[in-house]
Amino acid sequence: MTAADAPGAKPPAPAAATSLALDRLSWSVGGAVIVDDVTMHVAEGEFVALIGPNGAGKTSLFNLVSGLTRPTAGTVSLGGADITRDAPHKRARLGMGRTFQTSSVFADLTVGANVGLAVQARTGDSRRFWKRAGADGGPEASAALDLVRLSHRADALAGDLSHGDKRKLELALLLARRPRLILLDEPMAGVGAGEIGELTTVIRDVHREQGCTVLMVEHHMEVLLDMADRLAVMHHGALLALTDPDSAMADPDVQAAYLGDGA
The missing domain is CATH 3.40.50.300 (P-loop containing nucleotide triphosphate hydrolases)
Incomplete structure (x- = not known):
């Protein structure tokens, strides 16, 4: 045995x-x-x-x-x-x-809108994007921004971020695609x-x-x-x-x- x-x-x-x-x-x-x-x-x-x-x-x-x-x-x-x-x-x-x-990143869009686009690219739902940029990703976009510590910059233009924060945003974009x-x-x-x-x-x-x-x-x-x-x-x-x-x-x-x- x-x-x-x-x-x-x-x-x-x-x-x-x-x-x-x-x-x-x-x-x-x-x-x-x-x-x-x-x-x-x-x-x-x-x-x-x-x-x-x-x-x-x-x-x-x-x-x-x-x-x-x-x-x-x-x-x-x-x-x-x-x-x-x-x-x-x-x-x-x-x-x-x-x-x-x-x-x-999309420099002329807000941080939230960038992540919202990534969520929509995965789900195929872009119908509401221009209604309120940054809000369309819903809980998934919010969760991604929370994880990379960028929730407080959701309404900032991506182009205004520091280089380090742009790197975090790129990670959030990846997370929104559920890799x-x-x-x-x-x-x-x-x-x-x-x-x-x-x-x-x-x-x-x-x-x-x-x-x-x-x-x-x-x-x-x-x-x-x-x-x-x-x-x-x-x-x-x-x-x-x-x-x-x-x-x-x-x-x-x-x-x-x-x-x-x-x-």
């Missing part, structure tokens, strides 16, 4: 389902290999940080995952479904959301030092409270080490390591990659 068969023994915890699976994913341009045979499986609800020196292929990998670029080899799967050939808008409907290095996987491409880029701490807290809250899977590219290592379950380290387009933060930072190959090329 095994320990699992003993009276009163707890059954083993089921393995987490795979949210995102990349299998032998590659992308070449004119003979130059940009992403090189990357295989990586991310579990449902996991937070994986993608790091590496400049030019390592991090954003190129994001473009392959989100559908902006089509791979020359390999596959991308979301929740077990092959989405390798799917366009970005179809991936969004399946639950994939992405932010970019440059903030993208299962969020790709964050350098969310701290351009954010003032005084706003990084709160933005880090917001991202952590979004991950924990929504239970969504997060894949994030970021150069602020202190941010990643505090949040990530695992680090995926890229170097010259290949996946150099995929492990917990302490093991990754202690890996001699990872250290050599950073010291050799710079962060």
